[in-house]
Structure formats: C-alpha cells, structure tokens
Amino acid sequence: MLASGLSGMERGMASVLARAPRRISIPAWRLVAGAERAGVQALVFIGIALIFVPLLLTLFLSVFDEKLILFPPHGYTAAWYGAILPNFGAAIATSLELGAVAVAGSLALGVPAGIALSRYRFRGKGAIGTLLLAPLTVPGIALGLAVFVFLVAIDETLGSALTGSFAGLALAHVTITTPWVVRLCLASLVNHDRTAEDAAASLGARPLAVLWRVTLPAMRAGIVAGGLFAFVISFENLELAWFLTSPGVTTLPVAVLLYLEYHVDPLIAAVAVAQMVGIGALLLTLDRFVRLGRVAL
Amino acid sequence: MSPDRVIALEPAAALTLDRLAKRFAGQTVVDEVNLEVRPGEMIVLLGPSGCGKTTTLRMIAGFLPPSGGDIRLNGSSIAALPPYRRDIGIVFQSYALFPHLDVARNIAFGLEMRRIGGAEIAARVAEMLQLVKLEPFADRLPRQLSGGQQQRVALARALAFHPQLLLLDEPLSNLDAALRQGMAREIRLLQRRGGITSIMVTHDQHEAMAMADRLVVMRDGKVQQIGAPEDVHARPANSFVARFIGGSNILSGQLEDGAWLRVADGCVIPLAGRYRASGPATLAVRPDSIRLSAPGAPTARVTGEVELCTYLGSAVEHVVRIEPELTLLARGPGSGPDTTPRLPAGSRVALHWAVEDERLFDADDRAVAADPAVPIAQRGTDQ
Numbered sequence: 066m067l068a069s070g071l072s073g074m075e076r077g078m079a080s081v082l083a084r085a086p087r088r089i090s091i092p093a094w095r096l097v098a099g100a101e102r103a104g105v106q107a108l109v110f111i112g113i114a115l116i117f118v119p120l121l122l123t124l125f126l127s128v129f130d131e132k133l134i135l136f137p138p139h140g141y142t143a144a145w146y147g148a149i150l151p152n153f154g155a156a157i158a159t160s161l162e163l164g165a166v167a168v169a170g171s172l173a174l175g176v177p178a179g180i181a182l183s184r185y186r187f188r189g190k191g192a193i194g195t196l197l198l199a200p201l202t203v204p205g206i207a208l209g210l211a212v213f214v215f216l217v218a219i220d221e222t223l224g225s226a227l228t229g230s231f232a233g234l235a236l237a238h239v240t241i242t243t244p245w246v247v248r249l250c251l252a253s254l255v256n257h258d259r260t261a262e263d264a265a266a267s268l269g270a271r272p273l274a275v276l277w278r279v280t281l282p283a284m285r286a287g288i289v290a291g292g293l294f295a296f297v298i299s300f301e302n303l304e305l306a307w308f309l310t311s312p313g314v315t316t317l318p319v320a321v322l323l324y325l326e327y328h329v330d331p332l333i334a335a336v337a338v339a340q341m342v343g344i345g346a347l348l349l350t351l352d353r354f355v356r357l358g359r360v361a362l
Numbered sequence: 363m364s365p366d367r368v369i370a371l372e373p374a375a376a377l378t379l380d381r382l383a384k385r386f387a388g389q390t391v392v393d394e395v396n397l398e399v400r401p402g403e404m405i406v407l408l409g410p411s412g413c414g415k416t417t418t419l420r421m422i423a424g425f426l427p428p429s430g431g432d433i434r435l436n437g438s439s440i441a442a443l444p445p446y447r448r449d450i451g452i453v454f455q456s457y458a459l460f461p462h463l464d465v466a467r468n469i470a471f472g473l474e475m476r477r478i479g480g481a482e483i484a485a486r487v488a489e490m491l492q493l494v495k496l497e498p499f500a501d502r503l504p505r506q507l508s509g510g511q512q513q514r515v516a517l518a519r520a521l522a523f524h525p526q527l528l529l530l531d532e533p534l535s536n537l538d539a540a541l542r543q544g545m546a547r548e549i550r551l552l553q554r555r556g557g558i559t560s561i562m563v564t565h566d567q568h569e570a571m572a573m574a575d576r577l578v579v580m581r582d583g584k585v586q587q588i589g590a591p592e593d594v595h596a597r598p599a600n601s602f603v604a605r606f607i608g609g610s611n612i613l614s615g616q617l618e619d620g621a622w623l624r625v626a627d628g629c630v631i632p633l634a635g636r637y638r639a640s641g642p643a644t645l646a647v648r649p650d651s652i653r654l655s656a657p658g659a660p661t662a663r664v665t666g667e668v669e670l671c672t673y674l675g676s677a678v679e680h681v682v683r684i685e686p687e688l689t690l691l692a693r694g695p696g697s698g699p700d701t702t703p704r705l706p707a708g709s710r711v712a713l714h715w716a717v718e719d720e721r722l723f724d725a726d727d728r729a730v731a732a733d734p735a736v737p738i739a740q741r742g743t744d745q
Contacts, residue, residue, distance in 0.1 A: 260458040263425055264516075267452040268446040268523065269475035278471075282462040 081132065120341065127128060127334035134329055145335035147300070153336060156320035160300050165236055167299035168292045170239035171246045175291060177248025178243075180280065184259070198244045203240070205304030212237045213308035229311030237309055238299045246291035253287025289355040297344060374401035374559045375526040377422070381431035384417050391417050392539070393479045393583035394431065404550070404559040407571040409580035410606070415563045418580075419529055422561065424448050435526055451520030455532040457512045459504040465515050466491070466500040472523035480497070482639075483726030490518040493552065510541045517549065523557070528553065530562035532570040534569055546572050567607055573597070579603050598729040604646035610721070611652070611690045617643035617722070629685050631664050635732025642725040652692035654680060654711045662712030666690070668705045678702040682711060 083313075130140035150157075181187075182194055200208060216228045229235035261283070265275045283287070303318040310319050321336060377399040384392040392414040399405050409416035420426045422433055424445035427671075431442045451472075452623050459468050466487050473483045491497045494514040504512055513533060520528060533549065534542045550573055553560050563654050570577055571591040579586040581595060587599035598604035605612050617623035621638045623645050624630045633645070657665045666682040669689060677696045683689045690713060694702030705711060722730045 258456055258458060260454045260456050261460055263423070263445070264452060264454060264458040264519075265460070265471065266425075267423055267448070267450055268472035268519065269446050269449075270471075271446050274475065279460060282460075285462070 069076060080262070123337050124336045125340075126331050127338045129331045129334075132330055145331045146339065148332055149336055149339055152332065153320050156315050156317045159231070159314060160317040163235060164296045164299045167238040167242045168236040168295045171242040171295040172288065172292055174239065175243045175246025175295075176250055176281075176284070176288060177302060178247050179254065179284070182233065183251050183254040183257075184248070197247045200241050201244045205302070206307075208241065209237070209305040209308040212240070212305065218310070225357070229309065229314065231314050232310045233312060234306060234316075237305045238302065241302065241305065242295035242298050243303070245294040246288075249287040249291040250284055250292065251287075253284045253290075257283045286355045287331055293347065293351055296347075300340075374557050375436050376401050377527060377559060377561070378434040378437075379418070379422070380434065382418065382421060382428055382433060383430035384414070384421060384426065385429040389509070391583050392421070392428075393723070395463060395580075395583075395585055397578060397585070397588065399559055399561065401559055404553055404562065404573060405578060406574035406576075407561065407563045407568040407578050407580060408567060408574075408606075409565065409586075409737040411565055411740045412582075414583035415565075415580050416700065416716050417583075419531055419561065419563045422527075423450055423452055423529055429687070445643060449523075449525050450527045451523070451525035452529045453513070453516050453520050453531065453533045455535050457504070457509075457516045457536070459512055459515055461520070462503055462536060464501045464503055465496060465507070467502065468520045469522050471519060476523060478659055486522055490522045493521075494518045494548075496716075497597060509537050510545055513537065513545060514548070517552065521552070521558070526559070528558050528560040530560065532564055533562065534564070534566075542569070543572075549573070568591065570716045571607075577607075578642070579606060581606075592674065597729070598721060599729060599734050600648065601644045601723045603647055604648075604721055604723075608648045608650075609691075610646040610648045613645040613647075613688070613690075615643065616646075617641060619628045620733075626685050629664075629688070634663065634715055634720045635722070636736035637722055637730050638733050638736055639730045643730070644723040646721040647690075647715050647721070648721060649691040649693035651715045652690065653714045654682075654692055654705065657710045657712045659712050659714070663714060665710060665712045666692075668707050668711055669706050669708060673704060678704055680705060680711070682713060684713075 086253040098309075126134060127145055128141045128143060129135075129138040130142040130144075131138050178193075178197055182190065182197075212233075213228070216233045220226060220228050227236075233260060257280070262275050262279050265279045266272075270278060301318060302316075303322065306319045315323075316334070317340070321333060325333060336354075364431045377397075379395050379399075381394045381396060382392060382559075383390065383394050395414075395418055397405070401556045407418060409415050417426065421441075424443060427432050428441055431441075432439050435448075436521050446652040460471065463471070468482050469487045469490050473735070478486075488497075491500055494517060496511060496514055496518070499507060499511065499515075504515065506560065507515065513536075513628050517533075534545055537545055541590060546569060562570075562573055562589065564573075574591055576588060577591055577594050578588050581602050586689075587594055587603050589597075594603060594607055598607060598610070601610075601612055604610040613623060613625050613631065615631075617637065617640050618624055618630070620639060621633055621635075623633055623643060629643070636727050637643075666684040668680050670681040672679040672681075673696060675696055678701075680692045680702075681689050682692060692713060694700070696702065717732055720732070722732070724730050
C-alpha cells in the first residue's frame with residue numbers, strides 16, 4: 066500500500082518534472098527559430114550591403130564637382146559623364162571590337178565543342194574536355210604572361226607582329242572566353258532529348274538541317290548565355306590585356322588603370338557607372354528573349 | 363473531306379526483311395530475321411526487353427546499319443539509304459516532339475523538309491489536326507499538352523507527309539493506364555482507315571494482341587513465331603511463346619508411353635492427349651483452361667492443395683500446389699453464370715483440362731500434335 070502510494074507520488078513528481086521543462090521548451094524552441102531567422106536576415110542584409118554600398122558609392126562619387134575626390138563635395142555635376150568619350154573613346158571602341166571578336170570566336174569554337182563533348186565518345190575526349198576548361202583554373206596574370214611570351218616566341222620564329230597587335234589580343238581573349246561557352250553549351254544539352262533528332266531525320270531533315278532546326282534551337286539559352294559571358298569576361302579583362310596591349314591597341318580596363326596612375330578624379334567612377342549600366346542593360350535585354358536563369362552553370 | 367482520304371493517297375507499301383542481322387562487338391542482337399509485311403498490314407514485334415525488337419525497328423528506320431541481310435520496301439533495297447531518304451514515319455516512346463515549335467509547326471516539319479508549298483502545308487496541317495482532334499491546340503507548345511495529346515501530335519507529324527511505312531516504338535508505354543486503351547484504338551483506327559503499312563514494337567502482350575494483324579514474337583534476336591494473335595494464342599510454337607503469350611503453366615519432365623509426363627519422382631501427370639514421342643518434354647496449359655473440382659473426379663489430371671485464392675473482379679485465380687516444388691495457376695470467371703467458386707487455402711482440389719487446351723513440346727521445344735491413334739498403354743497406379 067505504502068509502496069504503491071510512494072510509487073504513485075513518484076510518478077506524479079516525475080510527470081510534473083517532465084512537464085515543467087516541456088512547457089518552457091516550446092517557446093525556447095520558437096525563440097531559437099526566431100533568432101535563427103533574424104540571423105539569416107541579418108546575413109542577407111549584410112551581403113546585399115557589401116555588394117551594393119560600393120556600387121552606390123561609385124555612383125555618388127561620379128557626380129562630385131571636384132578635381133580630386135574630396136568629401137564632402139562642394140557641388141554636383143554630370144560633366145564627368147560627358148568627359149568619358151573624349152578620354153576613353155578609343156579604348157571603349159577597342160574593347161567593344163575585342164568583345165565582339167571574342168564572342169564570335171568562342172562561339173565558333175565552343176558550340177561545336179559542346180555538341181561533340183556531349184554526344185560522342187572518342188579517344189582523347191577527357192583530355193580535350195580538360196584542355197577546353199583549363200583556362201578557368203589558371204590565374205589570369207599567369208596566363209597573360211604565358212601568352213605574351215608565347216606570342217613573342219611566335220613573332221621571333223615567323224617574323225610576324227602578333228605581340229601588341231589586336232589579333233594577338235583577340236586570340237588570347239578567345240582562349241579565356243571559350244571555356245564558358247563550352248560549359249554553358251554542355252549544360253544546355255543535358256536535358257536535350259536526342260530522339261528529337263532521330264525524329265527530324267525520319268521526317269526528311271538532312272544532318273545540317275537537323276543541327277540547324279533541332280539541335281541549335283535546343284541549345285539557344287546556352288548559346289546566348291555563353292556569348293554574353295564571353296563578352297563580359299572579354300570586356301572586363303585586365304590581366305591579359307595588361308601584357309598584350311600596345312600604344313595603338315589599348316582596352317578600356319588598361320586605359321582606366323593608366324589614367325589612375327596620374328589622376329584621381331570622379332571620371333573613373335563615371336566610367337564604372339556607365340559600364341555597369343551598359344552591361345546591366347545588355348543582361349536585361351537578353352533575358353527578355355532567353356531565360357538566362359534556366360541555364361545551369 | 364473524309365479522314366479516309368487524308369492518308370490513303372498512295373497504294374500501301376510492302377516491306378521485306380531478308381535475313382536481317384545486327385551484331386554489336388561480337389554479340390548477335392538480331393539474328394537473321396525474315397519477315398514479309400503485306401501492304402496495309404499492322405505487324406507487332408513482341409518480346410521481352412533485349413529480344414532485338416527495337417534494334418530491328420531502328421534498322422528499318424535507318425538509325426542503325428544492319429550487319430547482314432537486307433531491307434526492301436516495295437521490292438527495292440533501302441538498307442543503304444540514310445533515314446531522311448527512307449520516307450518512313452516514326453512515333454517514338456518519348457514522343458520526341460520539337461520543344462521549341464508549336465503543334466502546327468511540329469506537324470508541318472516533314473512537309474517543310476520536302477519543300478511543299480506553304481498553302482498546301484497549311485491545308486495538310488489542318489487536316490491532320492482534325493484527324494487527331496487537336497484543332498484548338500495548333501499554336502500550343504508541346505510542354506503545354508498532356509501526354510496523350512503529345513502522342514497524338516507525334517502521330518499526326520509522322521503521318522502528315524504520307525510516309526510509305528509507319529513505325530511505332532512502344533507508343534503507349536509513357537501513357538497512363540487509363541489512356542492507353544483509348545490511344546491504342548485511335549492508332550488502330552487511323553492505321554486501318556489509311557491502310558498504311560505499319561510496324562509496332564512493344565513488350566506488352568495485351569497491347570500487342572489488341573493492335574496486331576500479325577504478331578512476331580521474338581526472343582534473343584530470333585523470331586519465335588509469326589501469326590495472327592488468335593493463332594499464336596491458341597497454338598504457341600514453343601514453350602517460350604506459350605509462357606509469354608497467355609502466361610501458360612509450364613511443366614517440364616519425361617514423356618512416358620506417349621501419355622504420361624513424369625514431372626518429378628512420384629509425380630506423374632496423365633496427359634489429356636496421346637503423343638508419338640518420348641523423352642524430355644514440356645507441357646503448357648493456360649490458366650484459363652484449367653477447371654477445378656472436388657478431388658476424386660474421373661477426368662482429373664492432377665490433384666493438389668489450394669495455396670492462394672485471388673479475386674480480380676472479372677476473374678478468380680487459384681494457386682494450387684501439386685508438389686513441394688510445383689504449383690499451377692488456374693483462372694476462371696469471377697462473375698456471370700460460370701462464376702468460379704472461391705476455395706479457401708488448404709482445400710484439396712482436382713484439376714482438369716481438355717486435349718485441345720494442352721500443348722506439348724518435345725526435347726527441341728517443338729510442338730508435338732496429339733494423335734488419337736496412339737494406343738492407350740496400361741499403367742500401374744504409381745501416382
């Protein structure tokens with residue numbers, strides 16, 4: 066009787082003890098979850114701030130009415146934007162041309178390479194795949210030096226004048242932009258149903274017609290994204306151009322760096338803003354035609 | 363414009379496979395297949411996966427070069443032609459529609475490749491859309507359609523350019539079970555009305571029976587039997603066909619005195635027919651042919667114990683254990699005047715079947731016909 070009474074009490078105590086922390090633990094769990102959510106939100110905010118504060122600061126600087134960057138400014142002006150073309154027009158033109166050649170060259174190499182790598186098994190496939198993607202892994206400055214030495218060696222052997230020429234620079238840019246095109250083309254073919262090509266052939270399409278009317282349309286997003294990446298990477302590349310430009314052939318990033326050696330004024334900020342706006346507009350326009358977000362990297 | 367006129371503009375073509383063979387790295391996948399497809403006929407290649415049926419179809423389509431033999435369309439060889447010059451419409455298991463083109467442009471593809479004028483293309487696309495009942499969907503993209511609708515687009519696309527031959531590669535496998543029968547009927551009706559010579563590949567025997575004028579049962583790259591569905595069902599050429607079509611019970615043993623099959627020590631089955639053969643033999647009896655009764659009936663073939671009774675609505679199935687290592691499946695109607703009584707597990711039952719439901723195959727797996735002239739041998743009761 067006593068024993069059972071005791072054990073009953075014990076049980077009651079135990080249940081109270083068990084219940085007590087549980088009553089606290091539910092809000093605690095919620096508190097932890099709430100803290101977690103707040104932490105994540107803070108991290109997201111910090112991340113966004115880290116990205117956008119420098120951008121906004123650049124935009125702010127670009128309208129300072131000062132010869133030197135002084136804070137706070139005496140006034141604001143849009144005159145720096147008007148000074149972009151007189152100072153950097155030639156370099157912008159070179160960079161645009163170079164970007165266009167890099168896009169054309171890397172698409173011409175990268176699209177067929179992507180198709181071949183995605184569908185055929187052949188001897189040396191692994192090696193070619195690695196070679197095509199290798200430039201991604203080499204630091205740009207090392208690659209620039211290597212290409213420079215290589216071009217000098219070619220010029221010495223053949224008596225050509227590639228070093229410092231537009232052609233040499235273009236070749237180097239195609240080297241670093243092609244891997245992106247290959248990767249994006251490969252990604253765009255992952256979900257491509259190849260029986261659609263068999264179907265086209267059975268419907269009377271010759272191999273070139275199959276390529277043009279079935280395979281390439283299936284790769285459209287990858288090709289557009291690849292071309293875009295090629296352009297942006299070429300346009301912003303400094304390391305290669307640093308070695309390969311010459312007084313007659315100067316790209317925008319090199320021209321900006323050279324300018325910075327002698328001047329520190331808001332013109333550079335204006336150039337940066339103009340470049341961001343230009344590339345942003347390009348992205349938005351292309352996204353209207355091709356869902357770039359659907360291309361997996 | 364009646365649908366009949368849409369496809370049947372040219373007389374149907376005849377297809378001949380002449381010792382057609384395919385070997386991959388020393389392995390024979392298709393082994394000397396001979397087949398005469400008559401004009402307007404629907405042939406179904408049937409067999410388990412890896413039997414060579416799809417390889418055969420891909421060779422006819424031109425996607426794979428044959429290792430030997432010939433393919434002739436209306437008497438002239440097409441074996442060396444590339445697919446785009448064969449004039450063969452194909453419907454694929456995955457539909458294989460062009461995802462970036464709308465329904466009308468998908469259907470028009472074959473016509474555009476043949477440089478047919480725009481007005482005629484528009485007219486034919488409209489006809490095909492009507493034929494497959496997809497008029498309201500002309501400007502939809504394939505991904506906006508259901509599986510059944512996509513397969514109808516694929517069918518319209520394959521027929522729009524009036525091919526000589528229509529090939530169907532597992533056309534129903536990707537569809538829901540509910541859609542399959544309707545789609546099968548639709549394909550069959552279109553094919554019949556157009557009188558278009560067709561070859562379909564499937565691993566599903568019900569689908570094959572429903573669609574075929576003639577079945578070609580294949581196994582390990584070899585043709586096992588060619589015949590109308592009812593012939594193949596009633597008179598399977600060997601034990602493989604008997605098992606694959608209709609799921610026959612298969613009993614292997616020694617034929618004794620042309621009338622007894624010894625399937626195991628101490629288990630001898632008296633056959634319904636008499637046979638002029640001896641030695642190793644295989645008996646095939648379809649589950650639907652086996653009747654059950656109380657033990658002791660004079661016409662009983664074997665007796666056993668019910669192990670499992672399954673009610674399937676339209677049918678009742680009993681698994682009956684004859685021997686420790688041997689069961690037979692019996693199936694009877696689940697409703698109607700001849701409803702099979704459902705027997706609890708453990709019941710002793712006798713199994714009956716008639717001469718005409720019994721198929722016996724000799725040591726070489728060839729069918730042996732029952733011969734009433736064989737005398738009945740006297741026999742002790744050692745069963």
